[in-house]
Amino acid sequence: MAAAAKKRSRGASSPVYLLLVFSLFSGGHSFSRQLVVELNPGSPFTPPGGELLHVRAVGDNDTLHFLFCSQGAPTLLLVHTNTSSSTVKVNWSQFVSRNHSGSLKVEPESSVLHSTAVVFSRLLEYDDVNDTAEPTSDLLPPYELQDFSWSRLRLSGPTALLCGAAAAFANGSLCLQLSVFESAGRGQSWPRLLHTANSSQVGVWIDGVLPRANRSRFLLELQAVGGAYPLSRVEVHRSIDDEFTPSIFKVSQWVSAENGSSDVLGFVQWKPVAYRQPAPTLEDATPCRHSDPRPQSGEAAAAASGLIRAFYGKTEAFGLNVSFGLAGEPFYDSTKFLSWTLLVGSGSPPMDSFSPLVLSMMAVGLGTPLILLLVGGVYVCVRKRAAASTATYEPIN
Incomplete structure (x- = not known):
């Protein structure tokens, strides 16, 4: 009888064990945040020259403030505070003049733990005559994104779409789509990045832009601005699991950390792949590469972005380029479309574990x-x- 009871006990524990194993490797997280979306917070008028989106992501005892701005070059600012009651205050007359430091504040200022800003500063094009995918002396005059004509932000819940164009684009456009999340999950389309409640996703795509050469390829320049610890190094992690992003076994992480510490304060994460069609398929995937981050002028970043000038005083900046396509890959003119996706978040980047x-x-x-x-x-x-x-x-x- 005791043996039978022991057998029943072992049988009953098996489903519990399997459920525990599944939960350990499924990558799920129960942590969630409450999102509050506000366009042009506290503004008595529609600001000229670009808009400001504020998504307040409230946790149990902290808050993430996501600020997405089109005053100048598109910029995403993430501020982490140690209280669930912190707020954003904007002096709009100073903010739209774009020459006042401190016109945007997160209060109480003593609650700010860390901040990171990513500026989408320039789009570069080069004529890859020899099909080497090496942008050297064949670079064409860059597109300065601070000089683009940007649309009004189109909102759909915690998702915002921003599109802009230059005169040379003809009927084409460069678009950025920001998504902020309440809880952990995964993107619906490739590259299907894993996100958490501490991260946001930015999709960038070039659509219908008229190339200026027969064999054009593009690069996107990013600038990272922070307080004491800006994003300064890129780590590349490898995996043997490509279930969610077929044929891609790497993930790149641009991170910030305290000197001598392994704890990550903020990050930009992406998989080294772009797509040549709006509906991504494996056949339309094209590899991308990044340059090493290099110190940049904080003043130049502030001049390009109204949000940087408004929030930061003197600050450090680092910049890198992401280039799309390798030697032998189709040129941009083959589809006249190119998309790339990245995450921007606070704390350690989400990491894929082996799927069930x-x-x-x-x-x-x-x-x-x-x-x-x-x-x-x-x-x-x-x-x-x-x-x-x-x-x-x-x-x-």
Whole structure:
């Protein structure tokens, strides 16, 4: 009876064990934030020259403030505070003049733990005559995004779409789409980046832009601005699991950390892939590369972005380029479309673990040979024992 009870106990614990294993490897997180979306917070008028979106993501005892602005070059500012009651205050007359530091504040100022801003500063184009995908002396005059004509922000919940154009674009456009999240999840379309409640996603695409050369390729310049610890280094992590982004086994992370510390304060994360069609497929994927981050002029970043000037005083900046396409890949003119996706967040970047599908395949692949070896060993032992017993003499009656 006791043995039966023990057997029932083992049987009952098996589903619980399987559920625990699944929860450990599924990458899910129960943490969530309450989102409050506000366009041009506290403004008595529609600001000229660009708008300001504020998404307040409130946790149990902290707040993330996502500020997305089109005053000058498009900029995303993320401010992390240690209270759930912090607010954003804007002096609009100073803000739209774009020459006053401190015209945008997060209060109480003593609650600010960390801040990171990413400026989408320039779009560069080059004529890849020899199909080397090496932008050297063939760079064409850059598109300064601070000089673009930007549309009004189009909102859909915690998602905002911003599109702009230059005169040379003809009927084409450069668009950025910001999404902020209440909880952990994954993008619906490739590259299907894993996000948490501490991160936002920015999709960037070039659509219908008239190329200025027959073999044009593009680069996007990003500038990162921070307080004491700006984004200063890029880490590349590898994986053997490409279930969610087929053929891509790497993820790049541009991170900020305290000197001598391994704790990440903020990050920009992306997978090194772009797509040449609005509906991504494996056939339309094209690799992308990044340059090493280099120190930039904080004053130049502030001049390009009204949000940088408004929030920061003197600050450091780092910049890098993301180039799209490798040698032998189709040129931009093949589809006249290019999209790329990145995450911007606070704390450590989300990391993909092995999915249940991959784990089950590994279990089958590794477990089946072990079972065959075990069964084979038992069979050999039984055969040897049977052969030994038949070889002995039987007693004669």
